[in-house]
Amino acid sequence: MITAAFEYHRPSDLAGALSVLEEHGDDARVIAGGHSLIPMMKLRMAEVPHLIDLQDIAGLKGITIEGGMVTIGAMTTQHELINNEALLSATPIIHEAALQIADPQVRYMGTIGGNVANGDPANDMPGLMQCLNANFTLEGPDGTRSVKAREFYEAAYMTELEDGEILTQITFSAVNAGYAYEKQKRKIGDYATAACGVLITKDGDKVATASIAMTNLSDVPVLSEAAGAALVGTSCDAAAIKAAVAAALEDIDPTEDNRGPVEFKMHVAGIIISRAIARAWSRA
Amino acid sequence: MTNQIVKMTVNGEKKEILAEPRELLIYVLREKLGLSGAHVGCETSHCGACTVEIDGKSVKSCTMFAVQAEGAKITTIEGLGTPDNLHVLQENFKEHHGLQCGYCTPGMITRAHRLLQENPNPTEEDVRFGISGNICRCTGYQNIVKSILSAAAELNAAKEAAQ
Numbered sequence: 001m002i003t004a005a006f007e008y009h010r011p012s013d014l015a016g017a018l019s020v021l022e023e024h025g026d027d028a029r030v031i032a033g034g035h036s037l038i039p040m041m042k043l044r045m046a047e048v049p050h051l052i053d054l055q056d057i058a059g060l061k062g063i064t065i066e067g068g069m070v071t072i073g074a075m076t077t078q079h080e081l082i083n084n085e086a087l088l089s090a091t092p093i094i095h096e097a098a099l100q101i102a103d104p105q106v107r108y109m110g111t112i113g114g115n116v117a118n119g120d121p122a123n124d125m126p127g128l129m130q131c132l133n134a135n136f137t138l139e140g141p142d143g144t145r146s147v148k149a150r151e152f153y154e155a156a157y158m159t160e161l162e163d164g165e166i167l168t169q170i171t172f173s174a175v176n177a178g179y180a181y182e183k184q185k186r187k188i189g190d191y192a193t194a195a196c197g198v199l200i201t202k203d204g205d206k207v208a209t210a211s212i213a214m215t216n217l218s219d220v221p222v223l224s225e226a227a228g229a230a231l232v233g234t235s236c237d238a239a240a241i242k243a244a245v246a247a248a249l250e251d252i253d254p255t256e257d258n259r260g261p262v263e264f265k266m267h268v269a270g271i272i273i274s275r276a277i278a279r280a281w282s283r284a
Numbered sequence: 285m286t287n288q289i290v291k292m293t294v295n296g297e298k299k300e301i302l303a304e305p306r307e308l309l310i311y312v313l314r315e316k317l318g319l320s321g322a323h324v325g326c327e328t329s330h331c332g333a334c335t336v337e338i339d340g341k342s343v344k345s346c347t348m349f350a351v352q353a354e355g356a357k358i359t360t361i362e363g364l365g366t367p368d369n370l371h372v373l374q375e376n377f378k379e380h381h382g383l384q385c386g387y388c389t390p391g392m393i394t395r396a397h398r399l400l401q402e403n404p405n406p407t408e409e410d411v412r413f414g415i416s417g418n419i420c421r422c423t424g425y426q427n428i429v430k431s432i433l434s435a436a437a438e439l440n441a442a443k444e445a446a447q
């Protein structure tokens with residue numbers, strides 16, 4: 001498989017990357033780990049006359065946790081997320097979810113920035129970032145802005161990211177919550193048939209807050225506020241979970257593909273959501 | 285597009301090759317450097333037959349352009365052992381029938397090598413999870429897992445003896 005020809009750029013800082021983007025407009029695109037982009041280029045679903053490799057930009061790497069705020073550089077790989085002890089104790093749901101992405105080789109290369117910027121509804125990080133209510137920092141020719149993960153996704157492969165912008169970091173506050181990321185896939189290395197991230201905080205023996213987000217069940221990740229609301233104030237018993245699942249299923253719109261027909265996906269989603277809620281509650 | 289010079293260290297030797305930016309690393313290794321150990325199984329990032337080690341990462345070299353490896357240190361199966369001086373992993377694959385047709389083996393062994401660097405005492409489950417990006421169509425994995433566990437034990441015994 002041979003991709004279309006392109007010119008390769010490898011700037012050493014963000015300003016350099018932004019200026020190549022500005023110079024070539026639509027003809028330029030950044031490459032992070034390349035594990036979504038290169039397969040698309042091989043299939044000629046993407047042609048990128050100017051490819052800008054971000055690997056030398058030190059400022060895009062690393063994880064910092066300060067005053068309860070977690071900041072993750074866009075070029076941090078899934079492998080690095082999994083192996084970061086501080087992140088594991090601050091936000092264990094990332095560890096649990098990242099281990100369910102792709103396979104070991106892909107995780108050494110795939111970055112969190114590429115995963116959230118890609119806009120593929122099958123990527124796991126976007127739903128997870130909505131569950132965590134993360135913010136994405138975007139830098140472009142006109143400066144820096146911040147967009148909530150919950151407002152970033154417009155349609156499959158359509159996001160708030162403007163031409164000329166680079167996603168530089170992801171921030172969210174570390175919550176001390178019960179957590180779970182459940183994913184049904186056909187085999188290791190497969191995208192989700194259905195996946196769901198849940199964070200639950202407790203007040204006494206009742207649910208204080210609940211955040212429930214789903215992956216690959218619509219053309220964008222879906223945060224179901226109604227499902228969260230159905231749990232708040234309950235003791236997360238079977239009836240409450242049933243109500244939350246019903247509310248979540250109202251918010252999704254899966255399509256038929258090689259992972260199955262719509263009825264099957266709704267069925268699998270129901271099971272995955274209810275398992276995720278039960279497990280998050282057991283850890284709350 | 286024009287060729288460009290790519291410098292990398294492959295199996296400890298400094299190499300300079302000319303490549304078009306769109307050339308995939310696997311083809312540069314196999315066709316320009318004559319290192320045909322890493323195989324092309326699927327060319328679509330799924331099988332792991334093309335796995336090599338790049339700067340301490342196991343990478344599917346069909347999913348990386350050679351230009352991205354500029355400046356990198358790469359280890360292929362040829363860098364682990366030779367027919368006269370097999371690596372412990374290779375010895376154990378031979379001993380425990382960790383291969384049948386052998387097509388997946390170079391990728392399997394380079395991957396196992398990195399896994400043992402990061403986790404010298406893996407459980408059977410760690411090994412299975414660790415090689416889950418490598419597909420074998422012959423063995424059913426049982427003997428591959430056995431080979432890797434046995435190599436780990438041997439490497440650890442040698443390390444202890446040296447201390």
Ligand SMILES: Cc1cc2nc3c(=O)[nH]c(=O)nc-3n(C[C@H](O)[C@H](O)[C@H](O)COP(=O)(O)OP(=O)(O)OC[C@H]3O[C@@H](n4cnc5c(N)ncnc54)[C@H](O)[C@@H]3O)c2cc1C
Nearest residue numbers: 032033034035036037102110111113114115117123124167
């Ligand atoms: C076999 C296989 C299985 C996989 N399974 C899963 C899975 O189960 N779940 C999952 O979530 N993913 C999966 N993936 C995808 C993998 O996780 C990707 O690596 C990831 O989605 C994209 O990250 P990347 O760094 O490789 O991005 P790239 O492929 O380099 O880029 C993807 C897109 O994002 C853009 N981009 C990248 N970085 C930035 C940035 N900083 N700012 C702006 N735009 C940017 C690029 O221009 C491109 O359009 C799989 C991939 C493979 C090959």
Ligand code: FES
Nearest residue numbers: 325326327332346
């Ligand atoms: S040839 Fe690279 S993963 Fe199959």
Ligand code: FES
Nearest residue numbers: 384386420421422
């Ligand atoms: S030995 Fe034949 S594919 Fe593994």
